[in-house]
Amino acid sequence: MLALAGAYRVTAGTVADAFRRIDAETIQPAAPPELVEVKPLGRARLAGADLAAATETVAALNERAATVPVTGCPRPVFRRTYHGTGHGRLYALGGGGVAYQRMAAEDRLRDITIGGEPIVEVDARASHLTVLHALANIPLPEGDPYALPGIPREAVKAFVTMTIGTGGPAKRWARDAGREDGWPPLASIRAAVIARFPFMRCPALLVPADFLPGVGRERALSHYLMRLEADALATAMGILWREHETLALPLFDCLLVPRSATGRAVEAIRTGYLVHAGEEPRVSVSWWEDGRKASEDM
DSSP, rough: HHHHHHHTTTOOEEEEEEEEHHHHHOOOOOOOSSSEEEEEEETBBEEEEEEEEHHHHHHHHHHHHHHHHHHEESSSOEEEEEEETTTEEEEOOTTTTTOOOGGGGHHHHOOOOTTTTTEEEEEEETTHHHHHHHHHHOOSSOTTTTTTTOHHHHHHHHHHHHHHTTTOOOSSOOSSSOOOOOOOHHHHHHHHHHHOOOOGSGGGGSSSSSSSSSSSHHHHHHHHHHHHHHHHHHHHHHHHHHOOOOOOOSSSSEEEEGGHHHHHHHHHHHHHHHHHHHOOOEEEEEEETTTTTEEOOO
8 A cells, every 4th residue: 555655656744635635626616506696785786787797707717617627626616796886706615625715825826736737826916005096096106015114014014904994094903903013003004104105094085986875985995996806807817718718716816827827917917907997006926936935026
């Protein structure tokens, strides 16, 4: 038995990982009863031609995912979720296993292949900040938008995330904000972020008044940004399939694609954001190399 296992490169040290991968790849999630889930929010509800178009998009993605070999995770089957007419993210179902969207980034990059190729993760950096800049008609600043002098990057990112979630500048840390010892006082972070991004003083004003009737702009903000982000990625995925027959797997603000499709995916994401948000994002690419995650800004 040991000799047989060795022939397949399975040793005592790798057996648990080897069988975990086999189990994941044999899991076949069932198709959801509804390809598009619409949760009530205010008086808006995705319906008619918009609902039909969203359903067609998910059906086409599931068809592509069924025809292109994907290993290292349960075979992806998708459903798209809306809150009223907002949100609109694509979710992979696990079918009893861990769907790739819930895997650790290192595990995804190490284990998953698409069409027999290792994958890369092509990420729209600071996605929501990029969209907010476009809505405010303000050019993106040079460099990392989360890099502010004297403030840890993760503190800035946490503050921006909370502000988008509440629709206005956060006045206290949320329990799940990941606050760390040594961060400056919240008031200092708030002042620095607003000085760098003036629209963060009242970001909810960038939401169209009629976007979610019956819902305040503050509550609608995150749903609006996620809708633009989801539409941008859906457009990018469509471009990659129509023009290159490349399957892309969505992960909220990034796409997983075969490594040979890196350049095409970068351009597709830029196009998708330009179409739906009016701004090309800065893009980074991550991959697995020499036993670790490697990344590069494009």
